[in-house]
Amino acid sequence: MPKRLQHRVRPLQLILLLSLGLVALVAGLFWSGRRGGEEFPPQADDSDAVAALSLGPSRQQDELERLAEGPASADRDRAAYLLAVQAIADGQPDEAMARLDPVRPRSSHIGGYILLAQAQAQNLAGNDAEAQDLYQQILQDFPEDPLAAEALYALGEQDPQLWDQALAEFPRHPRSAEIALQRLETQPNDPDLLRVLSTHLYLENFTELLDRRVSQHRERLTPEDWETIAFGYWEKTLYGKAGNAYARAANTPRNLYRTARGLQLGGERNRARQRYRILIQAFPEAEETATGLLRLAEMVDSPREAIPLLDQVIANFPNQAAEALLLRSQMLGELGSSQSAQQARQSVLTQYSNSDTAAEIRWQNAQNAAQQGNLRQAWDWAKQLLTENPDSEDAPQAAFWIGKWAQGLNRRDDAEAAFTALLQRYPESYYAWRAASFLGWNVGTFTTVRSLTPTVRDLAERPRLPAGSDLTRELYALGMDEAAWRRWQMEFPDPMNPTVAEQYTEGLMLQVIGDYLDSLFMLSSLGWRDDPEELAEYEAFKAEPAYWYSLYPFPYREPILRWSEARQLDPLLTVALIRQESRFMPKIRSVANAVGLMQVLPETADWIAAQRDEAPPTSLTDPDDNIRLGTLYLDYTHNEYNNNTLFALASYNAGPGNVDRWISRFSFNDPDVFVSQIPFPETQGYISSVMGNYWNYLRLYNPEIQEKLEQIRDE
Template sequence: MSVKYKIAQLSLVILAGLSTYPGACTAIDKRSFISDDDRFMALRDAAYHDDPKNAEQHAAALTSYDIPSYVDYYRIRSHLLRASNTEIADFINHYEGSAIADRMRNDWLSLLGKHGNWDLFDQQYPLFVVADDNQLRCYALLSKAVKGQKVSNEAKNLLTAPRDYGEGCYSLITYLTDNGQFTKADLWTQMRMAAENGAQPLAQRLGKLLDIPEKKVSVVFDKPAKMFKQGPENSQSSRELFVVALGRIAKNEPSDAAELLSRFSTKLSDEQRSNGWAQIALQSALKLEPEALAYWVRADGASFSNEAYQWRVRTALREGDWKLVKNGINAMPATLKNEPTWTYWLGRALKAEGKADEARRIFASIADQIHFYGQLSLEENGQKIGVPVVARPISAEELAPMEKNPNLQRALRFYAMNLRTEGHREWNWELRKLNERQYLAAAELARKNNLLDRMVNTSDRTKGELDFSQRYPTPFNESMYKTTQALGLDMAWVYGLIRQESRFIMTAKSQVGASGLMQIMPATARYVAKKMGLGNFVPEQVNDVDTNIVLGTNYLNMVLTDLGGSQALASAAYNAGPGRPRAWRAKLTRPVEGAIFAETIPFNETRGYVKNVLSNATYYAALFEKKPQSLKARLGTVVPKGMSASDADLPDEIKQ
């Protein structure tokens, strides 16, 4: 962090303190600020704290600022809830075609939807370019419904992630219920998903629509055992709440929930019993219990959530039931079934059935894609993973337009101020307009400005023109080589981990306090430093690149040794802590290939993390060794502690 930025932040702290006193605004004048950038930061802060008085004063002093669109945006943003449609429309018209105008349109559409101004909403929504706001998707369906259109199927396809709902989606559910497009069965499906996700505010709103007292919904979520003293009462809502409560009990102890369902099953309909077993099966699957497989079989005919569809297949993978893998994938909604993950595993299930030709066709459909399952598919079809032919290097003539591009230059300006949100907005806005050669040129511009994360993310967009020097950079190579050689650690794996952890942002800091290239937590840094005998270590040293690499690689080596040399387990440990992968391994009933272990990690973040790290590492190894690699070999086999990984224990493809 630059001295200049630190001073700017100090100024903001001072301003925040002053603003609590009457007349504080008049105490702030231009002399309080070191530069216009300093004042712009104060304007931004005022906007996000809904402080129009200070925002107006700062904006008035920035009439010559070189990014006027953001000055105007933050001025309006400070009083957005009270801004007139005319004021907002004038801003959008003035800056139409810019990233910040699209951001303002996003803000405006949220207000229009909230206020039910559907004519203006419908006029503006098709003009929203980024179109990535789930609330606006809900409002768009609500607008159609208000105009008499049937949108129930679209709504069911949209409303699958309760944690991402919010006011727009709540309003959509309420309207569809009040107007007969959502049935009680639809509401109970939503209630079960809310329970699966711990989304109690959604459950309370659904309870009102189902005439369930708020206190009763709270009991189901917080003290579900109270629902089972006498079993479900003889009413539809009581039986449905009983099923929801089963899922809540299963979060702690699936076997207890299974015993209760068996005891009271005669009081439930066939559909309710199936839904009850699905609730139990999902929680058992997330705990990696082998009993989950039997629960899923009993859940046949249930209304599954997207999570349940996927975990039914993951349970079958972990237990080696390829028939259920195939049937489970084929039963998924098309949007899930067509994801590369399930394309690959469907191919594996067909291969296990002996349908080799059909499996090869499925593998071939994704084998050219540069990701974990593309790599595995390539190997299934008998090839190893190499580095594609490198695109023709970007010429000075191709780079020149990027260096003059106003949107990219604005992004660079924001990055220099450490305003990454604004920088990403401007950078990604421009990328929408580029072809593949221009992507590579923009990536090269990012490299020149030491923005390796932008270089990687921009270059990753290409499908035909590939430059792996951009996608898989190797900064600090000398320090990395020296450190990994001393430890006997695979440098390709370390680079693969850094690419996933920080995207090579030297000053990266996570929400939980992890720092630097290798995203080391303060407690971990102290622990490793002590183990290494670094007596004079102080926490601030973790931000020094060389120190970060030394601490991170030593910690990685520790967890690798502790977990028997498995990169799959050690990568999981680096992300989730060593105790969790040990517990996940302990739940195994047999050795499994590393890809199955990775796919069945119960934490979404860690599951994606392990796949990405080992996929990255395989490409890095191909770059370093200049020969094709095997991701399957890198994943290896994960064996329950104390069990032998003899050939008799392993699938045929692992024996080879």
């Protein structure tokens, strides 16, 4: 994983509507390799065949037929293949074979696809012998390519030895996982089958398979096996199990750190402290040791014990010295050394002025000054933060409050300039929405947003895969998403240590199989790196609109639009809430038993349906049924609070009783102040996350706001 990513823990793991909705996918159909030697044609992204896929259904069909009937070319082969795929999906094998007949597999850059499609069409037509011959030709022409796993899978249904070959030669291919799962039904504890499945993190029962491997074969597992198992647990956020597994892996800095951190998160504090000390002693100069020292300093029994640990960080790890200094100041404060504590905080500002920790101190100072009524001083601290720490997490918030405080100081021109600068510098921030609202843009306020009906355009941008082979990129560009994902499983060289491009590609590929939960985490954590070259690569991706579409996808578009209209809710508010609640995972279930896309409690679904005289829930894991009842309840929470979306969201998250108490306690003179006063950090974060999502969907999918942002970017 990236340098920082290996230390961080996922939140509710934190893109593009990957399926173009134009080409039906047939499982296992889209795999190929090259015989080698022939030059690969220009990228499919720029081809006429891909351009045809962006047309409406009837025009798309006409354009693909025109290309397929044209002279021999890469685009002719692509169009013929896409039409054949559609014919197979429609149960028309003769049509598929006729489409593929002009294409010569041995001279086509997608020859493997052609052979596999021909085999599938022959199977569909009942010509099993012809299909078998085509699969054998694939094995002969592409023996080492992932395409061979598709052929071995098909042929192995009659010859089990060929399934053995697939498991041995292509263990990371999804077809091998299918084979292993089938065999596991009769051999539930087979060690070799469980070993193969230990790398297929996308499986729904993945953690159960890891548990079984550990419980049944603990004594025969190697350190390498334990590291694979630990990585799987870590990725699934089972940190306690991950820590215990990493404890049996080889002693590397990362493994030792994750052992300690996993045990700490799993509640085994004494063992965690012991492991942090082992890390510190074994690898005193490793980057992980700096983080380990900081973690240990927070866990020891007294401030006096913590200070020497922090001094080690300050002396030996300049990149994390600022954080250690701030912790040191807190420890000194607990010991009653207020002057020394203040000196330590001041050292952060003078010696590490550009650090995130310095930004944190400046923002605390700004908030303290504002609470004391000294808006000028608060404004000065926030301005200093923007100057010294423009890339910190606190910068967008500081930029917004510069505008708010300028208003309080009757400096309206300065306020307008601050809000405009925020939109230019931090257009993806929740605070950009608040700034746009203050500037009078048609983006709604907390009291008007529910009833807005913004235009929601169809998705127009799809990213190019930044990693993967030419064939994988070809498949993805042609809308053959599942095929691209299958090939990528064989091409992803080191999932534990991905490059920026590989992590981005993995994030896109996870959406292909509907795993938005892990996908959005991979994409949102792309910048958790320290290396300047990697950060520059991330910034280049971030500058492209396609990255943001991948980070704010719009699956389940039709039911979201339909049910939002039925409830008179802004559809972008609905999708924003779904992204926060479930990350678009329809079967997800919380510890409180909230279910599905909008995390609806079964008893709440029954109650609200009865209240509104609607049909009771049929299945809350069904996207349409969940959105039907979730929007019904969101409408109810809005009605309860006079269409105030701030209160409605707070009620959705924390319950109406808490919201009523907060309203009584804090009043509602200023919504931004009200949010900052909510005593539940989770609810504070929930409101800013949902409305931040809302803003990003608005700026990406609404042409009016897109145009306004383009205008101020050009100023």
